[in-house]
Amino acid sequence: MRNNGPIALAFNALVIAFMLAPLLVVCVVAFTPHNTLTLPTTSFSLRWFRAVFVHPDFVASFWNSLRLALCSATLATVLAVPAAIAITRYRFPGRDFLNGLFLSPLIIPHLVLGVAMLRMFALVGGTGSFGWLVLAHTVIVTPYTLRLVLAALVGFDRSAEQAALSLGASQATVFRRITLPMILPGVTGGWMLGFINSFDEVTMSIFVTAPSTVTLPVRMYMYATESIDPLMAAVSALMIAVTACAMLLLDRVYGLDRVLVGRA
Template structure:
């Protein structure tokens, strides 16, 4: 086993500090007793966390984001699993082009997608509806679920599936009792990443959401246009710790290494 030298350790430490510094500053500012976004220097306070409970708009937006994320992530995974099965188990003309098409939302700017969705949903008469939000979010988070399910399928031995079918199992039985348990970490990881991406999405959602269907990131975006108090920092802190809690639960249940990377061979 090779050891990292002082230069590598220093570089890694600086990189981690660079990544964590913004989160630390936001969390620290959320405990300020002042009326402005400043770092607390004399005392800490939960004032702005209690203020969240008094702001019904943020509470409604949080509920909207959670419900939208749950539905969109579930819908994306339900589409990603059969798509990944077809792409990994079959070879057909246009397969590579289809893969590129499925992954294209990763490279198209979300501003462009937002304008396109706004135009399309206005034409079909569902602009600003919850259905429009679900459809647009499923499209942009679908590639994340697809990539993780595909990664899990590459580690699943097709010979096991053929053996089950040769012993009399139907395709559905083989999938439910053999293939799905093997790829469930990837499915769980894809669902988790899809949920987080849906929950955090703001650029595209600004074009699709309305005051009656506003998600939490969009509400925070509009709030900081009008106010500079630390309420938005306290909401951000709640979201940060909620994300850490979700990742901790997944790590305890499946393991983040198996969920996000896949089982080692």
């Protein structure tokens, strides 16, 4: 094992470099002053970043994505907390089915979900509605939120809850003042992970968005089909920065190592 240490370290470094190289290239190209994707660039400029902020379609799509991610992550958290409590603390018929139902979007391709959602929205007359779009994103981010809340509840010491109940506190008071504060890191981490996944979602969103509810990833996809210029690189760099900041905040709040365990 000792002889393989440097080899394993070099292999891991190569894998990380292979994964990060495209992101670094995109970020560098975003600072080019030229009209084409040029690398290496002779100088650096913020021209294309300024162009992003004055482009009305991208600005509107950003606000759509932000509102959508906030709403879907919050709704997913509201559903995940009681579901996680029921799954971890009670034994009832259909418990395994309920757990599998909540986690099933993880194994269904988003392309299939997008086609199914499009057909369902057409049948109920919800095509183009922002509320139905929130519902669609809630479906795909709930598994991530649920896994982190489940991880927070596994091994949860209920002695403080039992003590409060024995002293006359109601179930609602115990949940609000004891249970929720103790699992709050998991709930917060689940919300943030849901926000990240909703904000970056593109495959399913292509099918269920309308012209008035186009999200930023979908807008980027549509723009890329028409032209490839440094504006796309600038938008991508901003997306990378937003996601990286969210992941850093998630690591500070909950810990990325615990997130990976929760998603396993």
